[in-house]
Amino acid sequence: MHSAPTWDPHQYLRHSHHRTRPFTDLLHRIPELPAAALGRPARIADIGCGPGNVTALLADRWPDAHITGFDLSPEMLEQAEKHYAGTTPGGGWLDFRPADAAHWTPEEPYDLIVSNAALQWVPNHPESLPLWVDGLAPGGTLAFQVPGNFTSPSHALLGELCESPRWRHRVGGHGRRFVHILDPADYLTRLTDLGCETEAWETVYSQLLHGEDPVLDWVKGTALRPVLTALEGDDEAIAEFLDQYRDLLRKAYPPGPHGTVFPFRRIFAVARKPGGPRIPHARLP
Template sequence: MKWDPRKYTQFSSHRDRPFFDLTARIQADAPRRVVDLGCGPGTLTAALAARWPEARVTGVDSSAEMVEQAGALEGAPANLEFVRGGIEEWEPQPGTDVVVSNAALQWVPGHQDLMRRWAKQLDAGAWLAVQVPGNFGAPSHALMRELAASAAWSDKLDGVLRHADAVDEPEDYLGLLTEAGFDADVWETSYSQVLQGEDPVLEWVRGTALRPVIAALDPEDFGRFEAEYAALLREAYPQHAWGTVFPFRRIFMVGRKQG
């Protein structure tokens, strides 16, 4: 699946806020290695490098487009690097004291097992901080899945979209981290985002949730699918004179390994 860094960063003020809400809870003083899994275009990873200038900070992403843009960041700190790689294959190196994954693990089936593996591999005192969207039941996602499953599209889009079980509930993640030996802090936040412009919710999902559909359909078919989906979104998210409200629920978890 191909990513578009420019489209992804279109709503950066809204997309970036959960990252800082997540990482503010990490109380590591002088980490040796810091890893950002699913780093995207790298601007947020650079904030980690600036926060911990003595640490070796690595951003990891499976998208060649994202890693290329991240590697071209102007004024990047000297302690920052980016590598291309899948989250599924990543393992912590010795001295990895902070692992961050912001809005990425929802794309990885069975990511809970990965988190358990990382928890076992990390040293005592290491921090694991993860944020995943909790809005798979929202109209933006439910309508997309319903349209993809309709008679007109099911043949071409069967199995393309993840379902409502792409992430767990907060209490499940709390149990996972606690049972893995972490002091855990798990919470959720619903952001009442106000988006501007024509069809802003469609523009938002073009950068994320709609990417698998874009990859699965040829341009003509995608144009038809998008037109049908856009009409559904306009009804679900009415436009006001001052903007369109796009509520977005997110699930956060931060833990420090005991021992």
């Protein structure tokens, strides 16, 4: 019995271009950190760092920072450590540690706590926002983005299939795990209530995917992981489930002349804690 999904970093990174775009958009909205005005390297935490590819982008923005990526998956951490751990080109330091985002507590003041497409796996994450804001240095920032497409056909069909008579005894409940995601206005209210200068928004990315059954290939790296983990060791059941889900996705997302359009809603929030040195509210261009 698996308590958490088994992750496949290589499958996840097959669509790294599309998966990275929301993080770069988030990164552009993060203000300068208090460390710069204080003349010291920034201290940054990446909650749910996955294979480390977006954690490395933080080092591009803050070259001398000490950045720690936290993740629960040994497979993801192994990939991150292999490719990104160590001294960065700007003289900073990048390391990775095991941690469950559901219980992660800042062990020191951070200039930035960031999370990219991870908190949807953490049902209690709205209750953790006060703790994470408390863990920021004065003037520090909490920034995250989460998928908000859980009523889209890709996820609705997955939930219906998991709850069907054929599968509910094996994977029931694994297709409807994300009802705890809040709307932008709710994140805005919660973070403003904590005293933060906050902005929250949503974006729908109309992604053009290519190849055979590209939407199925996409969800194999994310939403399907709990199902594949629950069926692990039963190759026949996995093949049957994937065949049924593939047929549903083909009807919902027919290919067009340039590929398959896959709309994907994302929800963003950036909250700056009060206090600290006066710094420009600058954005990346």
